[in-house]
Amino acid sequence: MIDVTIKDIAKKANVSYATVSRALNNKKGVRGETGRKIREIAGELNYRPNAIARGLVKKQTHSFGLIIPDITNPFFPEVARGIEDGAREAGYSIFLCNTNWEKNREIHYINLLAEKRVDGIIIAPISNKVEFLEKTLNSKIPVVYVSNAPHDTQNSYVVIDNIRGGFLATRHLIELGYNSIGFIGASNDSLTIDERLKGYKLAFKKYGMEVDESNIKLGDFKRETGYNLIKRMIEMSNYPRAVFAENDLLALGVIQGVKESGLSVPGDVAVVGFDDIPFASFPEVQLTTICQPKYEMGKKAVEIILETIEEGSGKWVCRKIILEPELIIRKSSH
Amino acid sequence: MIDVTIKDIAKKANVSYATVSRALNNKKGVRGETGRKIREIAGELNYRPNAIARGLVKKQTHSFGLIIPDITNPFFPEVARGIEDGAREAGYSIFLCNTNWEKNREIHYINLLAEKRVDGIIIAPISNKVEFLEKTLNSKIPVVYVSNAPHDTQNSYVVIDNIRGGFLATRHLIELGYNSIGFIGASNDSLTIDERLKGYKLAFKKYGMEVDESNIKLGDFKRETGYNLIKRMIEMSNYPRAVFAENDLLALGVIQGVKESGLSVPGDVAVVGFDDIPFASFPEVQLTTICQPKYEMGKKAVEIILETIEEGSGKWVCRKIILEPELIIRKSSH
């Protein structure tokens, strides 16, 4: 009962195992009756093709890797779902790799996936330092960046226009009349933050306003961080009456911090986030935010990976897709 | 540059490839100098062992499958993170399979994982109908159920005491003085619901109260469902002033529905959830709920899988772990 192989079937059907292989893969050149018998026996024996063996000879595993920094941030599961759906439809499986925002874990996984001979890698990189990734993988395994990507990459990516997003969020607050606007984000070797901050500054410039660097506070991507940073900010004598947080999780932390300081949102401090995670729209929260098409982003990333794989090792497919962010105004700012 | 193998190294080092294999795996019986040279060459050539080939001969892939119904429900990412952490520490990778609550997708994935020859499967089953799963996998691939499990299974599981959880939630509401308490959950071939509902009824019994079946409304596990069901409930002339929702997502939907009906929580309707997802504790939400040790649950499940694998095909490891639920009282009920 342990692991029935193609040979077992061959023996029972009195044919060579090459014929069994052909029959089971519905290849031409096998008599109808023979095929039927073989399939029947395969069924009886509860045969399951060994994808490992097949992978070895066909040099493809029908699987790819998905590297994300934080499965706990609802943004990523949403993207992952898109990827998973697309992959399944095409007959691919995905290795889930959660880096927990640790660079060495990212590297670890890249090596691992390479050893597993995945057909492609979809990665939401932690930072814009991707030399290692690019060096080890380039021209060997197709890579698609998702969510954010180093701008000088040779690889495909599907991202959102983070500068535009940062700009939209900030402009929204400016137009509401705020002239002192805080920025709360993750540490600055992340590309995401780099660009969203750029958008933030762009808006200031466009309206002829000065950026006050002391209003920019950086940490990481966790909710607690938003909470801590806003508290520190509020201690400042002249704290900003509006805050743009780099993602919704941070924004939620900010809101919590504001409330706990005895202030109100948006009365005392207006808050805008980024991502539009499901909870942002929850009536209790009603967070103004920049919406990213998360599911579609994942779906698209898979499409590109598949396209690259199909293309064979021939020419290098390179799609650079930049999606439009959308400002969604809710009650945390008005 | 495309795929350097053990043979390339052997040629360059002037040794047989068996020696290379031994050297790279740090096996005894290879001279220090030889080993050093081989490793050096391997480094230069940027050699990456082919896990597929290795898997074929060693008959293990160092990967296992994780089947969950909904990666979008924050409960599961939390569990997944525990599993991922445990797996990585032990050198295993996980195939993520999201069934989207569809039974045939679950079956599809089970077959797929079997073909991929994963070393084990951790599954949060959709329903208590697992004959197929058990039939196809039993005694071939180690299985560990997580979150909930069929009680008559031969396999290991790590779950929470759902009956107890349902009981705690309901008792809490009873003790607050409510005598008409609604139950909102998923369709009834889910084990989870079966047990939590059992706990609900148990509490009624214990306090000598009658269960009013019209106060029990079933749908699925999505937030919208909670929203829709509570709205239907509120239309009833004598709707319950307290609701136990089978999970936090449903509970959030319930709260939304209550508010939109112009009623307040907990003033008009008290709400208790289940899971304690991160957002339940958010100050805007403050959902009373039954806490599950999600991360630990995942961690434990991996431990068991690993233990089973280590054990070899010798005896059948079977651990049945039932964790204690904990009632966390917040502002959605008091």
Place this chain on the structure above:
DNA sequence: GTTTGCAATGCAAACGTTTACAATCTAAGC
């Protein structure tokens, strides 16, 4: 009744490892 051509099948190599066993080398013991 040959030939021709094509469909059906079998044979064997290949994919990149690991590993049992055989062969060789080295150095210690006599």
Place this chain on the structure above:
DNA sequence: GCTTAGATTGTAAACGTTTGCATTGCAAAC
């Protein structure tokens, strides 16, 4: 210097498939 044991290395089989090529069988065409 010869034996011998132990360490080092090589040979080849195995893992379960796919697939190019050779072989066979059979029917149609001559």
